[in-house]
Amino acid sequence: MVRPIDEKMEKRISDWFHRDYRETFMERIRLIFEAEELFKDEGNSVRYGHTLEHVLRNITAVPGEGTIVGEVKLRIPTKEEETDILKVYRSWWNFSTEERHKKILFYYSEGWLKCRPYFFPSFGHLAMDWEAIIDLGIGGLKKKAQERLREECNADQKEFLNGAVICYDAISMYIRRMAEALRKEGRMETADDLEQIAEGPAHTFTQALQLIWLLVLVLQKVCGCGVLNLSRMDQYLFSRYEKDCAAGILTEDRAVELLQEFYFRNNEIMVQTDHMSQEIETTSYTLEVAYDDPNYLILGGLRADGTSGVNPLSFLMVEAARALKLRNPFLVVRYHKGINKEFWRYCCDAMRENTTLVFYNDETMIPALKRCGVEEPEVYDYGFWGCNDPNIPAMEGGLRQVWFNLVKPLELALNQGDYPMEPLGSERIEACAEGEALDPECQFDIDDRMTGLMTGPYYGIKTKPAEEMQTMEDFLEAYQQQLSYLMAEFRRGFELDFEVERQVTMDKIRIEDCFLRGTIENAVTWTEGGTKYHKIVNQGSGLATAVDALYAIEQICFVKKEMTLAQLRDVLKTDYEGQEMLSARWKNKLQKFGNDIDEVDKIENEK
Amino acid sequence: MRGRVFNIQRFSVHDGPGIRTTFFFKGCNLRCRWCHNPESYELRPQIQYFKGKCIGCGACMAVCKQEIRIEQGRRIGMERCILCRACEDACLTGALKFAGEEYSSDKLTAVALRDRDYYERSGGGVTASGGEPLLQHEFVGEFFSKLKEKGISTALDTAGNVEFERFEAVLPYTDLVLLDLKIMEEKTHQDYTGVSNRRILENAKRLMDLGVRMHIRVPVIAGVNDTLENGLALKMFIDKAPCVEEVRFLPYHDMGLSKAASVNVEMDTFAAPSAERMQQLRDLFGKIGR
Numbered sequence: 001m002v003r004p005i006d007e008k009m010e011k012r013i014s015d016w017f018h019r020d021y022r023e024t025f026m027e028r029i030r031l032i033f034e035a036e037e038l039f040k041d042e043g044n045s046v047r048y049g050h051t052l053e054h055v056l057r058n059i060t061a062v063p064g065e066g067t068i069v070g071e072v073k074l075r076i077p078t079k080e081e082e083t084d085i086l087k088v089y090r091s092w093w094n095f096s097t098e099e100r101h102k103k104i105l106f107y108y109s110e111g112w113l114k115c116r117p118y119f120f121p122s123f124g125h126l127a128m129d130w131e132a133i134i135d136l137g138i139g140g141l142k143k144k145a146q147e148r149l150r151e152e153c154n155a156d157q158k159e160f161l162n163g164a165v166i167c168y169d170a171i172s173m174y175i176r177r178m179a180e181a182l183r184k185e186g187r188m189e190t191a192d193d194l195e196q197i198a199e200g201p202a203h204t205f206t207q208a209l210q211l212i213w214l215l216v217l218v219l220q221k222v223c224g225c226g227v228l229n230l231s232r233m234d235q236y237l238f239s240r241y242e243k244d245c246a247a248g249i250l251t252e253d254r255a256v257e258l259l260q261e262f263y264f265r266n267n268e269i270m271v272q273t274d275h276m277s278q279e280i281e282t283t284s285y286t287l288e289v290a291y292d293d294p295n296y297l298i299l300g301g302l303r304a305d306g307t308s309g310v311n312p313l314s315f316l317m318v319e320a321a322r323a324l325k326l327r328n329p330f331l332v333v334r335y336h337k338g339i340n341k342e343f344w345r346y347c348c349d350a351m352r353e354n355t356t357l358v359f360y361n362d363e364t365m366i367p368a369l370k371r372c373g374v375e376e377p378e379v380y381d382y383g384f385w386g387c388n389d390p391n392i393p394a395m396e397g398g399l400r401q402v403w404f405n406l407v408k409p410l411e412l413a414l415n416q417g418d419y420p421m422e423p424l425g426s427e428r429i430e431a432c433a434e435g436e437a438l439d440p441e442c443q444f445d446i447d448d449r450m451t452g453l454m455t456g457p458y459y460g461i462k463t464k465p466a467e468e469m470q471t472m473e474d475f476l477e478a479y480q481q482q483l484s485y486l487m488a489e490f491r492r493g494f495e496l497d498f499e500v501e502r503q504v505t506m507d508k509i510r511i512e513d514c515f516l517r518g519t520i521e522n523a524v525t526w527t528e529g530g531t532k533y534h535k536i537v538n539q540g541s542g543l544a545t546a547v548d549a550l551y552a553i554e555q556i557c558f559v560k561k562e563m564t565l566a567q568l569r570d571v572l573k574t575d576y577e578g579q580e581m582l583s584a585r586w587k588n589k590l591q592k593f594g595n596d597i598d599e600v601d602k603i604e605n606e607k
Numbered sequence: 608m609r610g611r612v613f614n615i616q617r618f619s620v621h622d623g624p625g626i627r628t629t630f631f632f633k634g635c636n637l638r639c640r641w642c643h644n645p646e647s648y649e650l651r652p653q654i655q656y657f658k659g660k661c662i663g664c665g666a667c668m669a670v671c672k673q674e675i676r677i678e679q680g681r682r683i684g685m686e687r688c689i690l691c692r693a694c695e696d697a698c699l700t701g702a703l704k705f706a707g708e709e710y711s712s713d714k715l716t717a718v719a720l721r722d723r724d725y726y727e728r729s730g731g732g733v734t735a736s737g738g739e740p741l742l743q744h745e746f747v748g749e750f751f752s753k754l755k756e757k758g759i760s761t762a763l764d765t766a767g768n769v770e771f772e773r774f775e776a777v778l779p780y781t782d783l784v785l786l787d788l789k790i791m792e793e794k795t796h797q798d799y800t801g802v803s804n805r806r807i808l809e810n811a812k813r814l815m816d817l818g819v820r821m822h823i824r825v826p827v828i829a830g831v832n833d834t835l836e837n838g839l840a841l842k843m844f845i846d847k848a849p850c851v852e853e854v855r856f857l858p859y860h861d862m863g864l865s866k867a868a869s870v871n872v873e874m875d876t877f878a879a880p881s882a883e884r885m886q887q888l889r890d891l892f893g894k895i896g897r
C-alpha cells in the first residue's frame with residue numbers, strides 16, 4: 001500500500017521545483033561577514049560558537065507550513081551583492097595549500113571550499129548521535145559538556161568545551177525563537193512542542209522528528225554540515241511511535257504524513273542541481289555552504305542481539321519515500337538472511353518505482369567492518385553517507401579520503417617505477433636498488449592529500465624491467481609492489497599532516513563535535529581523535545579499467561604471445577602511434593571485467 | 608553428442624516461470640512470417656552480417672580466403688563460405704557474428720548451474736527454445752537429463768511440429784512444456800507459417816491426454832490471429848484441460864527484422880495488436896489468461 005500525498009504537499013513540491021536556483025540564504029551570509037569582524041580576537045572554538053549564536057539570534061525564524069516546521073528566508077541577490085560576496089569568499093582562501101590545511105584540513109575541492117568561512121568550518125559527512133539528541137535533548141548534551149569542564153582540562157580542552165556550550169545555547173535559543181514565531185501565528189500546539197525540545201528530550205514521535213529536523217536545518221543550512229547519515233531511524237524512533245499509537249495520539253496515516261513532511265523539508269533546502277557538476281550554472285552559481293547535500297536514512301538490518309531491525313516503522317518510512325519520489329532522503333535498506341519477506345518485496349517494489357532506495361548486505365558488510373577493527377555492538381549499527389562510505393554512527397568523524405587510482409601502479413610496474421609522461425630516466429633507475437623509491441619525496445603532495453585525488457606525477461619503487469618478466473605472475477608481483485608502495489605513501493602523507501594538525505587544531509571545534517560520542521568526553525574535535533573510530537577512506541578507483549588492462553596484458557603477452565611485455569610497454573609509451581588498429585582490436589575483442597567471465601574476473605580476485 | 612545453439616540468454620523472465628537461462632537451439636521447420644529469431648531457421652551454422660554495425664573498413668575482406676566481399680550493404684559470395692570465422696575475428700565492430708556454436712551437454716549444464724541460486728529463489732530453471740529444439744531431440748534429452756540430476760527445473764519451448772517420438776525422448780526429463788499454438792484455422796496457419804497445424808494440434812492433444820504440464824503461448828499479430836474467433840477456437844480446443852496452467856498472449860514486435868537481414872532472409876512487417884484486444888484475449892481465459 002502507498003498512501004498518496006495530499007494536495008498541499010503536491011503544491012509545496014511543485015513550488016520547490018519551480019524555485020529559482022539563485023535564491024540564496026542571504027541573511028546568513030551577511031551575519032557571517034559581521035561575525036568575522038565581531039569575534040576575530042577570540043579563541044577558535046569560542047569564536048565558532050559566537051558566530052553560530054550571532055547567526056541564529058538574527059536570522060528570521062520562519063516556521064513555514066505544516067507540522068514539521070523550520071525554514072530559512074531566501075532571496076535572489078543583486079549583481080552587486082554577488083560580486084561583493086565572491087570577493088570576500090576569495091579572500092578567505094587566497095593562500096597556499098599548506099595554509100589552507102592548517103585552517104581546514106581536508107577540503108576535497110575548490111568548489112567545496114568556495115563558500116566556507118575559515119573560522120566556521122564543517123563539511124559534514126557523518127552521523128550525529130541522534131539517539132542521545134532525542135533522549136537527552138540539547139540541554140542534556142550541554143550538561144555533559146559543563147560537567148566535563150569541571151573535570152581536569154588543559155587550555156585547548158577548555159576552549160573546545162566552552163565553544164560547545166555556546167553552540168548548544170545558540171541552538172536552544174533558535175528553537176525558542178521559532179516557538180515564539182509560532183505563537184504569533186496562533187500555532188500553539190507546535191509551539192509547545194518546540195518549547196519542550198528547545199532544551200529537553202523529545203517525548204513524542206512528532207517532537208523527535210521536529211528536533212531532528214531543526215537540528216538538520218541548523219547543521220546543514222547554517223553550518224554547512226550536510227550529507228548526514230540519519231542512521232537507523234526505524235530503530236530509535238520506534239518506541240515513541242509505538243507509545244504514541246497505543247496512547248491514541250498518533251495513527252499510521254498521521255505518522256506517514258509527518259514522515260513525508262520531514263522528508264520534504266530535507267529536500268526543500270536543496271537546489272535542483274548536482275554538486276559534482278561544477279561546469280553547470282546551477283552549481284557554479286551557488287553562494288551557499290549547503291545546496292545539494294542528500295541525507296541518508298538506514299532501514300532494516302540486523303541488530304546486535306541477532307534479531308531483525310525490520311518493524312512497522314520500517315515499512316512506513318519506505319512508504320513515505322515511495323509516495324514522494326524525491327531525492328532525499330537516500331534510503332539504505334540493509335538486507336540480511338531471513339529478512340522479512342514482505343518488507344523485502346515492498347522495498348523491491350519501491351525501488352522498481354524509482355524511489356531513492358539502495359540495498360546493502362549485512363552478510364558481507366558486518367564481517368568486512370569487523371575485519372577493519374569495528375567492534376561489537378556498534379558494528380551492527382553501521383550506515384552510509386556520500387559516495388558509498390560506510391559509517392559507524394556517532395562514533396567517527398567525517399570525510400577524509402583518497403580516490404586511489406588503481407591503474408597507476410600498473411603504469412609504474414611496466415616502467416620500473418618511473419612515470420613515463422615525466423620520466424626521471426634510466427640513470428636514476430640504475431642508481432636505485434630494487435625496491436628503493438625513485439623519488440624520496442612523499443608521492444602524495446599536499447594538494448592531492450587535501451583534495452583526495454591523484455593528479456600529480458607519481459613515481460614508484462624500482463621493480464624488474466619488463467624485459468625480465470617472464471610470466472604474468474612476475475608482472476602481478478610488480479603491480480602488487482607498486483600498489484603497496486603507493487598506499488604506504490598515502491599513509492606517510494597523512495602522518496605528516498597529522499603532525500601539523502596537532503599543533504594547530506586542538507582548540508578548534510566543528511558543529512558536529514557537539515553531537516558525536518567521545519568528542520565532549522575527550523574534549524577534542526573528531527579530527528584529532530575525539531571519537532573512537534577515525535576512518536580515512538581509500539576508494540579504489542578504476543577497478544574495471546585495472547582488471548581489463550591486467551587481463552589484456554596476460555592475454556597479449558603471456559597467453560597468445562602476440563608481443564613481449566617490453567614491446568607492449570613501448571607501444572603504450574607512444575600511445576599506439578602507427579598502431580591504432582591494435583588499440584581498436586584490444587578494446588573490442590578482449591573480454592571485459594564484470595561479465596561473469598571467470599578468466600577475467602579471477603584477476604580481480606587475485607588483486 | 609553435441610548440440611548446436613545460437614544464443615544463451617541468462618536471466619530470462621519471459622521464457623517460463625521465474626528467472627531462467629534460455630538456450631536457443633538452431634534449426635526450425637516452420638517459417639513464421641513474424642519470426643523474431645530468423646537466425647534459427649537453418650540447422651547449419653552461419654555467419655550473420657549486421658549492416659548497421661559495419662564501418663566499411665574491409666578488414667573482413669582482407670582475410671577471407673573465399674573472396675567473399677561486401678557490396679552495397681550485402682555480403683556477396685556467401686555460398687562459398689567455409690565458416691572459418693577469420694572474418695568474425697578480424698571485424699572490430701561486431702558486425703560479423705557466428706551463429707551456431709556446438710556444445711557438449713556437460714558444457715551447457717555448467718553454464719546453467721552458474722545461476723542456480725536465481726532459479727531456486729524464483730522458481731525458475733532452464734528453457735530449451737529456438738528455433739525448434741526438438742530438431743535436436745536426442746541432445747536436448749541428454750542435456751535435460753543432466754539438469755534433472757542436478758535438481759534444475761526444465762522447460763521445453765516448442766512449436767510442436769515434429770513426430771511425437773521426439774517428444775517422447777525429452778518428456779521424461781521435462782517439467783513444463785511451453786507450446787506455441789499460433790493459429791487455429793489450418794489454411795491461415797499454412798499461409799503464415801509455411802506448414803499445416805494438423806500435426807501440431809494432434810501433438811497438443813496427446814500432451815493434454817498425457818496430462819503434461821503446459822503453458823500455451825500465442826504470438827499475437829494484428830490482422831492475422833488477433834481475432835476473438837481464433838481465441839475462442841483455442842479455448843474450445845484446450846477445453847479446460849487441467850494440465851494447461853496458463854495461456855499467454857505475446858504481442859508482436861519487430862526486433863527480428865535486423866536479424867533477418869543479417870542472414871539474408873526477407874521478412875514481412877506486421878503490427879502489434881491493440882492493448883484492448885490483448886486484454887480481451889486474456890479475459891477469454893479467465894484466471895489462466897496472461
